Amino acid sequence: MLLQAKRLPILLPLIFNFIYVQSLTSVEQVQPTEEQLSSFWLSQAQDQLGERLARTKDAIIDTRKAKNVVMLLGDGLSITTLTAARILKGQRSGARGEEAQLALERFPFAGLSKTYCVDEQTPDSACTATAYLGGVKTHSGTVGQSASGERVDSVLQWAQQAGKVTGIVTTTRLTDASPAGAYAHVRRRGEELEIARQLVEDEPGKSLHVILGGGLSKFTDERRDGKNLLTQWRETNPNGCFARSLKDLRNCSDATGSLLGVFGDSHMSYHLAASKEQPRLCEMAAAAIEKLQQKSQEDGNGYFVFIEGGRIDHGHHETRVGYALDEMLEFDAAVETVIKMTDPRETLIVATADHSHTLSMAGYAKRGTPILGMDAQQRDLNGVPYSTLNYAIGKWQSLDKEGKRESPSKTLSTTSYTPSYIHGRKGVHSGEDVAVFAMGPQAHHFGGIMEQNLLPHIIGYAACLGSGVTLCRQEKDNATDVSTFA
Numbered sequence: 001m002l003l004q005a006k007r008l009p010i011l012l013p014l015i016f017n018f019i020y021v022q023s024l025t026s027v028e029q030v031q032p033t034e035e036q037l038s039s040f041w042l043s044q045a046q047d048q049l050g051e052r053l054a055r056t057k058d059a060i061i062d063t064r065k066a067k068n069v070v071m072l073l074g075d076g077l078s079i080t081t082l083t084a085a086r087i088l089k090g091q092r093s094g095a096r097g098e099e100a101q102l103a104l105e106r107f108p109f110a111g112l113s114k115t116y117c118v119d120e121q122t123p124d125s126a127c128t129a130t131a132y133l134g135g136v137k138t139h140s141g142t143v144g145q146s147a148s149g150e151r152v153d154s155v156l157q158w159a160q161q162a163g164k165v166t167g168i169v170t171t172t173r174l175t176d177a178s179p180a181g182a183y184a185h186v187r188r189r190g191e192e193l194e195i196a197r198q199l200v201e202d203e204p205g206k207s208l209h210v211i212l213g214g215g216l217s218k219f220t221d222e223r224r225d226g227k228n229l230l231t232q233w234r235e236t237n238p239n240g241c242f243a244r245s246l247k248d249l250r251n252c253s254d255a256t257g258s259l260l261g262v263f264g265d266s267h268m269s270y271h272l273a274a275s276k277e278q279p280r281l282c283e284m285a286a287a288a289i290e291k292l293q294q295k296s297q298e299d300g301n302g303y304f305v306f307i308e309g310g311r312i313d314h315g316h317h318e319t320r321v322g323y324a325l326d327e328m329l330e331f332d333a334a335v336e337t338v339i340k341m342t343d344p345r346e347t348l349i350v351a352t353a354d355h356s357h358t359l360s361m362a363g364y365a366k367r368g369t370p371i372l373g374m375d376a377q378q379r380d381l382n383g384v385p386y387s388t389l390n391y392a393i394g395k396w397q398s399l400d401k402e403g404k405r406e407s408p409s410k411t412l413s414t415t416s417y418t419p420s421y422i423h424g425r426k427g428v429h430s431g432e433d434v435a436v437f438a439m440g441p442q443a444h445h446f447g448g449i450m451e452q453n454l455l456p457h458i459i460g461y462a463a464c465l466g467s468g469v470t471l472c473r474q475e476k477d478n479a480t481d482v483s484t485f486a
């Protein structure tokens with residue numbers, strides 16, 4: 001007995017360790033049933049909105065209503081991506097880089113958004129789009145529906161219902177998960193042929209005034225239902241202008257009708273690999289805002305536009321950080337364009353990301369170290385140097401034939417793979433919070449740490465959209481139950 005008691009201190013850590021490892025590897029499968037329903041997320045977001053309004057009531061006097069709303073989304077735009085892209089921007093101009101400024105730095109208010117979805121700790125772009133556009137968290141892969149299958153209307157649809165003109169702009173396929181969150185309702189994001197049909201045939205897609213992005217084949221060649229959705233769009237928009245190149249897009253600026261631009265069969269090319277025929281994101285953003293300003297002048301109700309830099313995420317999935325950072329700088333150039341073209345007294349601009357990626361910026365690199373290259377000072381325990389930027393999980397580990405890590409210095413370039421710690425098929429999303437930036441009327445409500453599905457509720461508040469609490473109506477519209485939130 002005495003012997004066993006003496007052994008106990010040795011055994012205890014082992015027992016605890018066993019229990020701890022067990023608890024880290026077993027996943028709780030039971031989900032709270034209320035999370036399946038729109039009403040849960042809508043009420044929860046409205047409660048948070050109430051708390052937020054109470055918190056800032058006496059501190060801030062901003063009675064301005066947002067007439068226009070521009071929502072900018074950097075897909076996979078993690079905070080490390082932001083920092084590294086800022087340094088790259090500075091280094092491209094010949095400076096050391098760290099002190100450079102992004103357009104995003106001109107936003108007076110910023111906060112963080114919690115990106116988890118109903119069934120996943122680390123989310124995808126579908127459930128997050130449903131959160132930041134529809135105000136409801138849902139299952140991974142689901143667009144515009146709650147986890148139990150209820151239809152979730154987006155803030156873009158709320159804007160249309162309030163008489164605003166609307167648009168979507170993306171560098172991915174128009175039917176990809178993020179832009180689809182503005183107008184589509186499908187259980188699985190892969191149903192892109194159905195998403196394309198909804199864009200052209202259903203509300204709110206068919207009432208969009210501006211549609212710019214890639215993915216033409218989902219509207220034409222890939223279809224098995226005999227429809228040519230491009231022809232259909234032209235028939236229902238006889239005054240509309242259709243663009244397939246930058247030149248076309250410029251020629252469309254004089255047209256009086258709606259604008260549809262599709263620049264590629266699938267995703268648009270990375271900016272680094274694109275021909276001059278392909279418009280840049282900032283050029284699409286400018287064309288969209290010009291058209292929406294023109295259109296909204298007719299009735300004076302303002303506009304809502306969703307603008308996505310969608311291929312930051314793709315650069316990260318390929319673990320080619322040079323592409324990801326260049327796409328981030330393209331996104332930032334679009335932010336710059338939006339700021340220049342709008343009046344901050346009447347336009348709310350919100351810029352955020354859907355989820356993070358596993359890019360890390362590690363070591364103690366000296367000021368001005370080329371951000372896409374090696375850190376000259378640092379060595380691992382075997383004396384092998386390493387790069388400043390690495391991914392946690394990715395395609396390439398920079399190993400020699402014996403499986404030992406070797407210096408990636410000879411391989412690294414603007415378009416090369418970036419080293420990763422763990423060998424995977426591709427880069428993966430990561431689950432930490434992402435940044436939210438805001439300027440314009442009511443922008444101060446975007447602060448602190450927010451649930452991602454709160455964002456459209458704050459936009460709704462600022463621009464008097466939807467049936468929740470708004471600047472124009474301090475109580476929820478009792479005529480509308482939250483389960484039919486519109």
Ligand SMILES: [Zn+2]
Nearest residue numbers: 076313317429
């Ligand atoms: Zn992704």
